Amino acid sequence: MQETRHNFREALKRLEVQALGGLDLVTTALDRALEAVGYQDVELAGMVVADDDLIDGRYLEVHQGILSLLALQTPVATDLRIVAALLHVIRCVERMGDQCVNIAKLVPLSGYESPKDKDILDAIERMGQLARSQLSQAQEAFASRNVGLAQDLVRQDSEINRLNREIFRRAVEIGDDVDTREWAMFMILVARCLERIGDNTVDIAEQVVFVVTGLFREFADASHPV
Amino acid sequence: MIPRDTQKTDPAQTQQPVRDKEPVEVSDSPAEEQQDVSTRSQDGVTAAGHNVVLTDLHAYYGSVHAVRGVNITFPPNEVSAIIGPSGCGKSTMVRCINRMHEEIPGARAEGSVTLDDVDMYGDNVDVTSVRRLVGMVFQKPNPFPTMSIFENVAAGLRLTGTKGVNMRERVHRALRAVGLWEEVKNRLNEPGIGLSGGQQQRLCIARTVAVEPEVILMDEPCSALDPVATLKVEELIDELKERYTIVIVTHNMQQAARVSDTTVFMLDGELIEHSPTDQLFTRPKDERTERYVTGKFG
Numbered sequence: 110m111q112e113t114r115h116n117f118r119e120a121l122k123r124l125e126v127q128a129l130g131g132l133d134l135v136t137t138a139l140d141r142a143l144e145a146v147g148y149q150d151v152e153l154a155g156m157v158v159a160d161d162d163l164i165d166g167r168y169l170e171v172h173q174g175i176l177s178l179l180a181l182q183t184p185v186a187t188d189l190r191i192v193a194a195l196l197h198v199i200r201c202v203e204r205m206g207d208q209c210v211n212i213a214k215l216v217p218l219s220g221y222e223s224p225k226d227k228d229i230l231d232a233i234e235r236m237g238q239l240a241r242s243q244l245s246q247a248q249e250a251f252a253s254r255n256v257g258l259a260q261d262l263v264r265q266d267s268e269i270n271r272l273n274r275e276i277f278r279r280a281v282e283i284g285d286d287v288d289t290r291e292w293a294m295f296m297i298l299v300a301r302c303l304e305r306i307g308d309n310t311v312d313i314a315e316q317v318v319f320v321v322t323g324l325f326r327e328f329a330d331a332s333h334p335v
Numbered sequence: 336m337i338p339r340d341t342q343k344t345d346p347a348q349t350q351q352p353v354r355d356k357e358p359v360e361v362s363d364s365p366a367e368e369q370q371d372v373s374t375r376s377q378d379g380v381t382a383a384g385h386n387v388v389l390t391d392l393h394a395y396y397g398s399v400h401a402v403r404g405v406n407i408t409f410p411p412n413e414v415s416a417i418i419g420p421s422g423c424g425k426s427t428m429v430r431c432i433n434r435m436h437e438e439i440p441g442a443r444a445e446g447s448v449t450l451d452d453v454d455m456y457g458d459n460v461d462v463t464s465v466r467r468l469v470g471m472v473f474q475k476p477n478p479f480p481t482m483s484i485f486e487n488v489a490a491g492l493r494l495t496g497t498k499g500v501n502m503r504e505r506v507h508r509a510l511r512a513v514g515l516w517e518e519v520k521n522r523l524n525e526p527g528i529g530l531s532g533g534q535q536q537r538l539c540i541a542r543t544v545a546v547e548p549e550v551i552l553m554d555e556p557c558s559a560l561d562p563v564a565t566l567k568v569e570e571l572i573d574e575l576k577e578r579y580t581i582v583i584v585t586h587n588m589q590q591a592a593r594v595s596d597t598t599v600f601m602l603d604g605e606l607i608e609h610s611p612t613d614q615l616f617t618r619p620k621d622e623r624t625e626r627y628v629t630g631k632f633g
Contacts, residue, residue, distance in 0.1 A: 112632065185629060186625050190618070
């Protein structure tokens with residue numbers, strides 16, 4: 110039996126590589142945004158904001174590619190599920206890019222010489238590492254259609270959620286100093302962005318299960334916590 | 336006219352394998368013992384479609400085993416699409432339903448085909464009445480070239496010997512049912528072949544509908560039509576399913592996706608998968624279906 114639709118298959122593969130490559134762009138943006146937060150590097154933060162155009166451009170490219178593929182090739186079955194999943198993936202990529210921008214924009218606001226709290230900074234750093242590893246795990250799970258690896262992301266994500274709550278608690282108790290409190294409030298916002306990035310990687314993992322099984326099931330959602 | 340209640344065939348009889356068919360005798364006056372099953376359609380109970388059940392159906396062309404033990408039910412008021420590569424037996428299977436298959440020299444069928452409780456291959460069943468119950472539309476529009484538009488539609492009624500009906504009314508109703516009335520009402524006496532391809536195909540569907548069958552079989556009904564005519568016929572199919580059981584054979588997978596409620600995938604004479612159409616095209620159950628619909632084998 111001979112395989113047909115060679116060009117279509119190539120185009121679909123290219124589209125997947127492009128979309129999953131978007132996750133690399135997010136990783137770069139995330140690394141820089143966190144470095145900017147850690148070192149109060151306003152210039153680096155500005156680069157994160159400017160370079161978001163790259164991620165937005167990737168979104169438009171993949172989105173257009175998907176529309177063309179749907180219009181010209183009418184994919185069905187697994188092919189159709191991959192196309193639908195890539196639409197979700199690239200949307201998540203775009204959202205995560207925006208979260209990195211949100212983090213970067215907080216850097217100049219939080220002041221050059223503001224007081225800092227080591228517990229909160231450590232927790233932010235840990236959240237950043239987790240978000241980074243979740244990004245690459247979501248990417249690998251999608252590329253290899255690995256359901257087990259995808260489901261494992263939920264476990265990791267609960268750790269990010271826990272740290273997010275911990276930062277909030279610590280910020281509430283941080284004391285009377287106005288500047289410290291203000292800084293802590295900004296860190297709550299940074300933590301919130303990282304928590305959202307974690308959620309987006311879980312969304313991508315859900316798409317992996319959809320591609321493989323044909324069934325969509327949310328691993329966890331706010332109204333039905335695991 | 337035989338009342339509906341007396342139509343029940345002996346269960347033992349329906350289990351009988353279909354015997355090899357001699358050339359069919361189409362006589363003007365069917366033999367006494369032959370049951371005219373088609374009169375059922377005039378008892379007023381038949382506005383809704385009927386179940387067509389194939390049980391362990393095998394079809395042969397001489398020594399070629401074209402359909403290999405198919406079991407399937409085509410439910411009423413649904414469009415069932417049959418897809419599969421050329422030579423998979425889909426047309427043959429459908430042609431067994433109205434006993435067209437046996438018309439080919441050396442061809443025979445085994446197993447059973449029942450319409451509700453009537454065994455279509457029963458010894459006492461007249462083949463003309465089977466064709467009246469089970470209408471068929473073919474790939475190429477085939478209006479009778481010498482006949483007018485009106486006569487083309489009436490031809491089905493005349494050929495099946497339907498009597499005691501208002502011919503004019505039946506023809507007009509059939510032309511309305513296929514959406515052709517407005518286009519042809521002022522030229523009913525002009526030749527049918529003067530119509531466009533799409534109109535001709537709808538004319539042929541009107542000829543089928545005029546007989547008021549219970550089941551309509553369509554074998555690639557749009558493959559000779561342009562896209563607009565195709566969409567019109569597809570819309571018509573959707574309207575017709577309110578009254579009939581419809582089985583459509585198509586090479587166009589997108590057409591199957593658009594018009595059918597369930598889709599059957601056949602391969603090498605076997606039924607591989609029968610699923611709701613949206614399911615078959617988004618998450619097929621069988622790996623072979625997946626490979627066929629995604630074009631992973633040609």
